[in-house]
Amino acid sequence: MNIFRKIDYLLSQPMLWLRRHLDKRQGELFSRKIADKAKLSSKDIRIAAPFYVKGKEYIQFSGFFQSHPGLRIDCFDYYAGHQYHPHLYLGKNVICNYHCHIGVINEVTIGDNVLMGSRVLITDHQHGQFTEEQRDIPWAERALISKPVHIEDNVWLGENVCVMPGVTIGKGSVIGANAVVTHNIPPYSMAVGVPARVIKSIK
Numbered sequence: 244m245n246i247f248r249k250i251d252y253l254l255s256q257p258m259l260w261l262r263r264h265l266d267k268r269q270g271e272l273f274s275r276k277i278a279d280k281a282k283l284s285s286k287d288i289r290i291a292a293p294f295y296v297k298g299k300e301y302i303q304f305s306g307f308f309q310s311h312p313g314l315r316i317d318c319f320d321y322y323a324g325h326q327y328h329p330h331l332y333l334g335k336n337v338i339c340n341y342h343c344h345i346g347v348i349n350e351v352t353i354g355d356n357v358l359m360g361s362r363v364l365i366t367d368h369q370h371g372q373f374t375e376e377q378r379d380i381p382w383a384e385r386a387l388i389s390k391p392v393h394i395e396d397n398v399w400l401g402e403n404v405c406v407m408p409g410v411t412i413g414k415g416s417v418i419g420a421n422a423v424v425t426h427n428i429p430p431y432s433m434a435v436g437v438p439a440r441v442i443k444s445i446k
């Protein structure tokens with residue numbers, strides 16, 4: 244390592260330490276605010292920074308919730324001139340790994356003991372319809388279309404799983420890594436692939 248690199252390295256260390264410290268503090272403050280509002284203990288909410296949460300007033304926390312860095316929750320009550328009524332219910336003991344994204348304009352419910360791998364997407368809406376009437380309207384300007392999503396208790400969503408609007412995933416199920424869930428999955432099923440298909444079930 245030449246002398247300039249060494250100086251550069253030494254100068255960058257305090258900045259890195261400060262960045263990490265501020266991130267940690269930001270996560271703690273936000274988590275405490277959420278816990279207070281939901282009348283939970285401050286230990287019940289652990290959201291690590293960086294995070295992006297829009298519409299936190301539409302989120303119902305009911306117990307322990309943990310997210311690793313990169314959480315993105317969008318609860319839109321207004322988009323492209325239209326009003327929406329989002330409701331996101333989070334059960335007890337829900338864990339999101341890194342960079343999970345939950346988008347809500349209508350209803351998403353996530354049951355108790357749901358575990359998500361990293362980069363999971365759960366959304367209850369689409370950017371308009373793929374129809375002749377709408378074909379020349381920019382996608383970002385079309386009215387959003389929504390169907391509720393329900394993820395029942397004790398479901399495990401593997402890495403990169405996408406859960407599409409209108410889907411219910413039955414309790415005790417596991418969805419394999421990289422699956423795109425476009426149809427309902429019955430309770431106690433293992434589903435994999437694009438679109439996700441049930442490959443195993445238990446009683």
Ligand SMILES: CC(C)(COP(=O)(O)OP(=O)(O)OC[C@H]1O[C@@H](n2cnc3c(N)ncnc32)[C@H](O)[C@@H]1OP(=O)(O)O)[C@@H](O)C(=O)NCCC(=O)NCCS
Nearest residue numbers: 340359360361400401402417418419420421433435436442
């Ligand atoms: C779905 C999963 C739980 C199945 O594990 P398992 O019970 O050990 O099952 P197997 O490995 O015996 O696989 C059963 C079949 O499904 C296939 N399969 C397994 N996972 C798959 C996946 N994610 N996508 C597509 N097919 C998959 C296997 O190839 C196998 O098919 P075959 O019988 O034709 O050979 C696991 O493969 C998985 O995806 N886990 C998620 C891991 C993860 O994301 N971890 C990080 C997160 S918290």
